[in-house]
Amino acid sequence: MAKRIAIVEDDAAIRANYAEAVKKHGYEVSAYARRAEAMSAFRARLPDLAVIDIGLGDEPDGGFALCRDLRALAPALPIIFLTARDSDFDVVSGLRLGADDYLTKDVSLPHLMARISALFRRIDALREPKVADEALERGPLRLDARRFTASWKERPVELTLTEFWMVHTLAKFPGHVKDRDALMRDANLVVDDGTITSHIKRIRRKFAAVDPAFDQIDTVYGMGYRWKA
Amino acid sequence: MRLPRISLRWKLALVALLLLALPWAGYEYVREMERFLLDGQEQALLATARAIATALHDRPGLMAPRVEREADPRVRAEQELAGLAARRGESAEPANPDAAKPGAAKPDPASPDAASPPAGAAPRPPSIIARESSPRDEPREIADILRGVQHTTSRVWVVSRDLRVLALAGTLRRPEGEEDEGWAHRVLGELFPRPSENFDDTIGYDALANGREIAAALRGVPDVGLRGTPDAKAVVITAAHPVWSGDEVAGAVVAEETTNSILTARSRALERLLVVTLAVFAVAAGVLIWLATGISSRIRRLRDEAETAIDARGRLAHVVTAQRSGDEIGDLSRSFSALLGKLGQYNAYLEGLASRMSHELRTPIAVVRSSLENLKLSPTAEEARVYIGRAEDGLRRLGTILTRMSEATRLEQGLSSLERERFDLAAVVRGSVDGYRLAYPDRRFELHLPGVPVPVSGSADLAAQLLDKLVANAADFTASGDPILVRLDAAGGAARLRVENKGPLLPETMRAKLFEAMVSVRGERADKPGAEPHLGLGLYIARVIAEYHGGGMAAENLASGDGVAVTASFRVAPEKAAATTR
Numbered sequence: 001m002a003k004r005i006a007i008v009e010d011d012a013a014i015r016a017n018y019a020e021a022v023k024k025h026g027y028e029v030s031a032y033a034r035r036a037e038a039m040s041a042f043r044a045r046l047p048d049l050a051v052i053d054i055g056l057g058d059e060p061d062g063g064f065a066l067c068r069d070l071r072a073l074a075p076a077l078p079i080i081f082l083t084a085r086d087s088d089f090d091v092v093s094g095l096r097l098g099a100d101d102y103l104t105k106d107v108s109l110p111h112l113m114a115r116i117s118a119l120f121r122r123i124d125a126l127r128e129p130k131v132a133d134e135a136l137e138r139g140p141l142r143l144d145a146r147r148f149t150a151s152w153k154e155r156p157v158e159l160t161l162t163e164f165w166m167v168h169t170l171a172k173f174p175g176h177v178k179d180r181d182a183l184m185r186d187a188n189l190v191v192d193d194g195t196i197t198s199h200i201k202r203i204r205r206k207f208a209a210v211d212p213a214f215d216q217i218d219t220v221y222g223m224g225y226r227w228k229a
Numbered sequence: 230m231r232l233p234r235i236s237l238r239w240k241l242a243l244v245a246l247l248l249l250a251l252p253w254a255g256y257e258y259v260r261e262m263e264r265f266l267l268d269g270q271e272q273a274l275l276a277t278a279r280a281i282a283t284a285l286h287d288r289p290g291l292m293a294p295r296v297e298r299e300a301d302p303r304v305r306a307e308q309e310l311a312g313l314a315a316r317r318g319e320s321a322e323p324a325n326p327d328a329a330k331p332g333a334a335k336p337d338p339a340s341p342d343a344a345s346p347p348a349g350a351a352p353r354p355p356s357i358i359a360r361e362s363s364p365r366d367e368p369r370e371i372a373d374i375l376r377g378v379q380h381t382t383s384r385v386w387v388v389s390r391d392l393r394v395l396a397l398a399g400t401l402r403r404p405e406g407e408e409d410e411g412w413a414h415r416v417l418g419e420l421f422p423r424p425s426e427n428f429d430d431t432i433g434y435d436a437l438a439n440g441r442e443i444a445a446a447l448r449g450v451p452d453v454g455l456r457g458t459p460d461a462k463a464v465v466i467t468a469a470h471p472v473w474s475g476d477e478v479a480g481a482v483v484a485e486e487t488t489n490s491i492l493t494a495r496s497r498a499l500e501r502l503l504v505v506t507l508a509v510f511a512v513a514a515g516v517l518i519w520l521a522t523g524i525s526s527r528i529r530r531l532r533d534e535a536e537t538a539i540d541a542r543g544r545l546a547h548v549v550t551a552q553r554s555g556d557e558i559g560d561l562s563r564s565f566s567a568l569l570g571k572l573g574q575y576n577a578y579l580e581g582l583a584s585r586m587s588h589e590l591r592t593p594i595a596v597v598r599s600s601l602e603n604l605k606l607s608p609t610a611e612e613a614r615v616y617i618g619r620a621e622d623g624l625r626r627l628g629t630i631l632t633r634m635s636e637a638t639r640l641e642q643g644l645s646s647l648e649r650e651r652f653d654l655a656a657v658v659r660g661s662v663d664g665y666r667l668a669y670p671d672r673r674f675e676l677h678l679p680g681v682p683v684p685v686s687g688s689a690d691l692a693a694q695l696l697d698k699l700v701a702n703a704a705d706f707t708a709s710g711d712p713i714l715v716r717l718d719a720a721g722g723a724a725r726l727r728v729e730n731k732g733p734l735l736p737e738t739m740r741a742k743l744f745e746a747m748v749s750v751r752g753e754r755a756d757k758p759g760a761e762p763h764l765g766l767g768l769y770i771a772r773v774i775a776e777y778h779g780g781g782m783a784a785e786n787l788a789s790g791d792g793v794a795v796t797a798s799f800r801v802a803p804e805k806a807a808a809t810t811r
Contacts, residue, residue, distance in 0.1 A: 013600070020603055104591070220660055220664065
């Protein structure tokens, strides 16, 4: 059965384009323009994944409210924010509300599809019984590329998809400097330098919350970042 | 034209000088009072003369001329008068031509004054004339009548029609030293001298012969007038009243008084006036200066706040605090506050405009992008693919512009919440330049670092971003093969990071504006096809970062005239134990 994706987006053209693209990739799509409309539909039937814009019609933060309500309805449902707002504040707010990823509208459709399928893979992997996974181990770091889960010293670190991909890129070749372009490419991101910096900061903070002594990600000024060998 | 700067305080102090008109008004008042007093004195004197004359009316016997006896009081009076004149060394003009007899010119040695006057001073005339005259003598009677006035400060004498002095009583001089003058007089005595009691009190012949008042009285008309003493040290008021004998004038009573009491009162009044006005002036000036200081300090505070309200970057640093007083300055400060508040809102609107615009533009770009990508997914003609590629290329550039546009705003917003950490600027520069050698393989980098770490408090990432901007700028202007010089040195609490490159010079007019937003000095030359879009924000971002680190930016042309040097300065953080650098 095809997965059902809900797109909540107030701009008709974007909504239609995304819906068509998603449909072409073999998913079932239901698109909504308003928060109330989407929410009543969700109550009737939950989608398998939701892509939500933050500004919905005359509600500038309607997407946040929708995410909160949807998360209350379905704790495990993957939610992606897809929005024009790219300030750190909005990113942090969105992720705190329980979204699995936060994308700006710079993202290309292939990137968006990659993320959607990655999230489904994660869901599926979590449902399946544990099999030989695509694990990556670097000292105390353990990355599961199928489930998109990370752990440090046996303790799970909650990373978003973007963050997971960045850590994965860095840790794959310890000691190698990954410049910002490489990080962006691997994380399917199109952002400016400042956003990469704040992503790295958030990653460091998440690891530091598990282990205050965490100091594995090196900044190589002028070049990029490096996972200490 | 530039007016001289006079502070408000001094202007009000100058206004206070107008108070100095007070003494002038007071002086005018004192003079009026003096005139009034003089008038009163004249009237009083005339009344005295009238009263005495009344006693002498219709007593022709009394007024008859008798000159036989030496002891006659009249003669003695004449002798006194003559003697007074002689002792002052005046020309021996007889007081009365009729009395100028041999032997009578000699002064009477009898001067029964206990207190001897100082040397050179005139002796006091006898207070009572003809004390030892024989009884039932007419002049003696006159003298008795006159005795009533002897305790006053007026001198009264009686002249006959033929201008002979029949009797004389009283003195023009006032007793001295009876008053205790205040401290003000001791201080200001020099300014307002008391009239001297040491004057020539003789009755000159002129006074008798030419005295207007006496002449008028002898014609039957009472009259009052002023004359000076012969030595001009005092002014004497003379009042003359006719003595009637029947219908004809038998003689005249002349009453004289100096104006000294009035002069004394005047000078005392002036003294007090001066003291009072000085006191009032001091108090008023003090109050005015206090007031002006208050006002001008409030205005100055307002000015200082208004000047610092806009920072060096032309942005609103803080809004003027509205003063609470209800006067005009309070109003002004409130309008300033409101004005700056509105300006601040407008500035915020402008600053947010770029990032808001980029947000707004993102949505239509997303429409175009997603449409193009959908188009690519559907089967299309080969020809169409070319155009799709071009459209995507344009879209990519548009996206970069939008990202750049919001970059500066985002950076500034981020700075306020950024946590400062200590880092070694030298290490950041070394690492960055290593990176640039990879990133710009066709450029040569020369690096000069101090041997010691350069600790700076701030953000290493931002410092690297700053150097990125400077180096990107330098690389754009340098021909391949020419070196780019990166030099870091620290001295006197400041670290200076200098990036030099050969290349086109900066136009002089642009030097100051170079670090402002949306300012670019790039000509057509630098805009190679396919180059990244340039908004003139790079150096602005560099400046924001430098200012965050307590420094600033400067740009100059090299002394050799073939290149440009851009310098960013940082405040060196004082040494601290357990500094963590990443």
